[in-house]
Amino acid sequence: MAGPCVAIPEVGGPEAEGLVLFRSLAQGNVFDHGPPRSILTVSQRPDPIALVVNPASRPDLVSVDLSTNVLVGLFIGRWPQQGHRVSIESIQTTDGGVCLTALVTGPAPGQEAADAETYPYHIVTVPLAAIPHAPGTPWTVVSRDGTTIAATTFP
Numbered sequence: 001m002a003g004p005c006v007a008i009p010e011v012g013g014p015e016a017e018g019l020v021l022f023r024s025l026a027q028g029n030v031f032d033h034g035p036p037r038s039i040l041t042v043s044q045r046p047d048p049i050a051l052v053v054n055p056a057s058r059p060d061l062v063s064v065d066l067s068t069n070v071l072v073g074l075f076i077g078r079w080p081q082q083g084h085r086v087s088i089e090s091i092q093t094t095d096g097g098v099c100l101t102a103l104v105t106g107p108a109p110g111q112e113a114a115d116a117e118t119y120p121y122h123i124v125t126v127p128l129a130a131i132p133h134a135p136g137t138p139w140t141v142v143s144r145d146g147t148t149i150a151a152t153t154f155p
Contacts, residue, residue, distance in 0.1 A: 005099035005140040005148070020091040020098075020131065022072070022124040025064070026057035027087065029118040040100070040141050041073040042154035049073040049123055057123070064125050074141055074150060075121045076104055083107030086120045088141075097138035098131055102149055 030052055041048055046061045049071050053061070064071060076086045083106055090101045102122070131137075133155065141149040 005094070005096070005142050005146075007101040007142050007144045007146050018093040020093060020126055022088070022091050022126045024088075024122070024124050025060050025071070026053050026123040027085070027121065028054050028057070029082070029084070029120050030054060037077040038141075038150040039075050039077075040139060040150040040152045041071075041075070042139055042152060043071050043073075046071060052119075053121060053123060061123065068128055069125045070128060070131070070154070071123060072100070072126055072139075073121060073123045074100070074102055075119060076149065077119065079106075079118050079120065081107065081115050082118055084118060084120045086122050088122045088124050089144075091124075091126060093130070093132060097140065098154075100139070100141040101144065102141050103144060104149070 043049060044066045046064070046066070050058045050061045052075065061071060072088070074086055074088055076084070085105050087103045088100055089103055092099045135155055136153045137155070138151065138153055140151045143149055
């Protein structure tokens, strides 16, 4: 990216220029299958995303008008116990691409969490008109502290 992807601490603050409205479609944990590491998927086809989310969420994904929207899927990889969650908090266009801020949480200290491999994800839809269309535009997801979680390019 031409400029760094910086977490957006507050919606409406001075960093809010370029914020993109998005709609949450599906969030949860896939058990026993999913990408082993963090990945970001931006697609105008539901197939790459719908195959790895909870089957109950698939109708919501395939009903999105992909002539005017894209699906954005953030998968944070394999976790050894239940209780982990990821939430896309903001999406912002910058001179260097598209920057997403996400929050990853886990079980509270001392909270009982079953030992079961889980693959947390969050799927949102973004209007095509709100994002850059230059081939190979960088998309980067960072945590609130600025740590890169995942990156990809689209289109």
